[in-house]
Amino acid sequence: MARDKSASSNAPKTKKLRWYHQLWEAYKMTRETDPAVTWVVVGAFVVVVGIGVIVGVLLDAVIYFVLMSLPFALLVAMFLLARRAEAAAYSRIEGQPGAALAALRTLRRGWTFVEEPVAIDPRSQDMVFRGVGRPGVVLVGEGTGNVARLLESERKRTTRVLPTVPVTVIVAGRGEGQVPLRKLPAAVRKLKPRLTKPEVAEVTKRLQALGGARLPVPKGIDPMRMRPDRKGMRGR
Structure with missing residues (x-):
């Protein structure tokens, strides 16, 4: 027992990643694709503090308004930066296989997306990815070739199994009628609820029988993980 305790005490401790470390990592990642981020962030901070100085001069309370402007400047x-x-995180994964799924993973509540495509053109x-939520079933396609044909085929297959469940089709991309990767989560989030929670569970169970393309998709970067920890910045 003593040997076990000494071994556990000598084990390396996992270093806690504090908010300023996350902030610095987010800044470095952003600067790689957006070199202007430094000037944007610094400029915003200076402008807000400058407004505080001007107001302080006009009201003869410079120190008070400068101190008041600092937290607002930091917040802006x-x-x-967030x-x-x-935007930088989305640009890094755009064009990679599974980028649409990586973007859809930012939907925290109410949606379940399978971890592999339900249809794929070798x-x-x-690829076509499938999600289930209270608005029904959503099919999201990515690609430039036969994605429309894949989506239509998967829509028909889903409708045969679930004839009364709404099926929404979305194409991720920058073409006409397509949804940009960055706006994809918002487009799914805007869909109106049509099912109850028990119905969602039943739909999910029935769709599991359909299976998928059985081809794992490389995990992309979660853009939401690039955001600084706001609770940490507030000292919580």
């Missing part, structure tokens, strides 16, 4: 700078980091690498 962190907000802009938005830029999110030649063009076009």
